[in-house]
Amino acid sequence: MDTTFSAAVDDTLIQIVTPEGVRTEPTMYSELVGDITTEKLRDLYEDLVVVRRIDAEATALQRQGELGLWAPMLGQEAAQVGSARALERDDFVFASYREHGVAYCRGVDPTQMLRFWRGSTQSGWDPYEYNMTTPAIIVGSQALHATGYGLGMKFDGAEGAVITYFGDGATSQGDISEALGFAASFGAPVVFFCQNNQWAISEPVTVQTHITIAERGRGFGVPALRVDGNDVLAVLAATRTALARAREGSGPTLIEAVTYRMGPHTTSDDPSRYRPAALDDEWRRKDPIDRIERLLEREGAMDESFRQRVKERADATAADLRRGCLGTVEPGPMSLFDHVYADPHPLIAEERRAYAAYLAGFEGAVKS
Numbered sequence: 001m002d003t004t005f006s007a008a009v010d011d012t013l014i015q016i017v018t019p020e021g022v023r024t025e026p027t028m029y030s031e032l033v034g035d036i037t038t039e040k041l042r043d044l045y046e047d048l049v050v051v052r053r054i055d056a057e058a059t060a061l062q063r064q065g066e067l068g069l070w071a072p073m074l075g076q077e078a079a080q081v082g083s084a085r086a087l088e089r090d091d092f093v094f095a096s097y098r099e100h101g102v103a104y105c106r107g108v109d110p111t112q113m114l115r116f117w118r119g120s121t122q123s124g125w126d127p128y129e130y131n132m133t134t135p136a137i138i139v140g141s142q143a144l145h146a147t148g149y150g151l152g153m154k155f156d157g158a159e160g161a162v163i164t165y166f167g168d169g170a171t172s173q174g175d176i177s178e179a180l181g182f183a184a185s186f187g188a189p190v191v192f193f194c195q196n197n198q199w200a201i202s203e204p205v206t207v208q209t210h211i212t213i214a215e216r217g218r219g220f221g222v223p224a225l226r227v228d229g230n231d232v233l234a235v236l237a238a239t240r241t242a243l244a245r246a247r248e249g250s251g252p253t254l255i256e257a258v259t260y261r262m263g264p265h266t267t268s269d270d271p272s273r274y275r276p277a278a279l280d281d282e283w284r285r286k287d288p289i290d291r292i293e294r295l296l297e298r299e300g301a302m303d304e305s306f307r308q309r310v311k312e313r314a315d316a317t318a319a320d321l322r323r324g325c326l327g328t329v330e331p332g333p334m335s336l337f338d339h340v341y342a343d344p345h346p347l348i349a350e351e352r353r354a355y356a357a358y359l360a361g362f363e364g365a366v367k368s
């Protein structure tokens with residue numbers, strides 16, 4: 001695979017499919033997804049639809065009081081599915097709190113994703129089972145973890161690569177700058193994947209940076225790609241390029257996926273207070289699912305039975321998710337101390353005793 005970039009920072013927006021569902025002129029990027037047959041394109045479409053359905057169901061569950069919070073990803077499906085489907089099993093993902101679509105592609109059971117937001121687990125899932133970390137709430141922290149892990153892989157001579165996801169706002173955090181600088185200096189095999197969804201809660205990306213996020217890679221000596229984040233094929237191609245660079249020992253790449261979060265930052269947020277409605281309308285016309293639907297229609301691959309099959313798959317996933325969420329056996333309060341240390345620890349034993357005594361002070365106290 002030819003992974004040389006024409007410039008250290010390619011600031012042109014990589015696009016393979018227009019919002020109208022038309023394929024653009026062939027480029028090296030469209031060649032990179034030349035293996036995506038109609039059948040595989042249909043699979044990507046199904047991923048996009050199922051992931052959106054998971055997100056909608058989780059949002060509904062939060063509204064019904066079943067989750068404490070949820071960070072919706074409406075509009076970011078292509079950025080997540082396109083990048084995640086470029087990964088191999090041995091690659092490792094360091095995510096933020098919004099990568100439900102990536103987690104789905106890694107095989108994480110959606111019910112497991114929800115338990116974190118329900119407060120029913122102290123973590124979420126076993127990271128080594130899926131080669132993906134559980135949600136990181138400290139904005140930008142995961143980029144440092146990814147760089148350290150990537151460096152470890154390099155020292156071990158391991159085959160895989162690392163990808164870390166973060167938002168546009170996170171690029172204002174020192175952690176991201178430190179991670180980019182360190183990864184560049186030591187050639188860590190890391191893909192820095194920024195989902196530029198235009199807003200960091202109520203702060204627009206124009207406050208985070210006066211140049212494109214991709215351009216910011218140049219200062220660190222990190223080659224960068226700017227991709228239409230609502231174009232699943234373009235994201236797949238860009239991520240494949242960056243992963244190939246990492247695997248061949250050429251070091252980190254920064255990807256800026258230009259997308260838009262069509263809903264709130266979290267279920268505690270109300271974007272109508274700070275975001276012009278016209279912007280929502282503009283991005284709705286660039287919807288990542290509609291675009292692939294139009295492409296499949298144009299290519300004669302979108303028939304009623306396929307549409308129905310995808311809908312049934314999405315509905316079944318949502319039903320499983322709801323059943324799993326409502327059926328969660330909540331852990332007792334004392335389980336809080338179970339996984340702090342691998343081996344018994346006197347401090348934990350002391351805290352356990354004190355907390356048990358505290359709980360015992362309540363009428364009808366839960367004992368375990």
Ligand SMILES: Cc1ncc(C[n+]2csc(CCOP(=O)(O)OP(=O)(O)O)c2C)c(N)n1
Nearest residue numbers: 098137138139167168169170197199200201
């Ligand atoms: C270090 C740190 N500072 C502040 C916060 C509070 N906070 C949570 S999300 C967020 C905005 C992040 O925006 P962005 O990086 O663009 O990601 P997005 O949520 O848009 O995906 C902030 C400031 C935090 N969690 N961690």
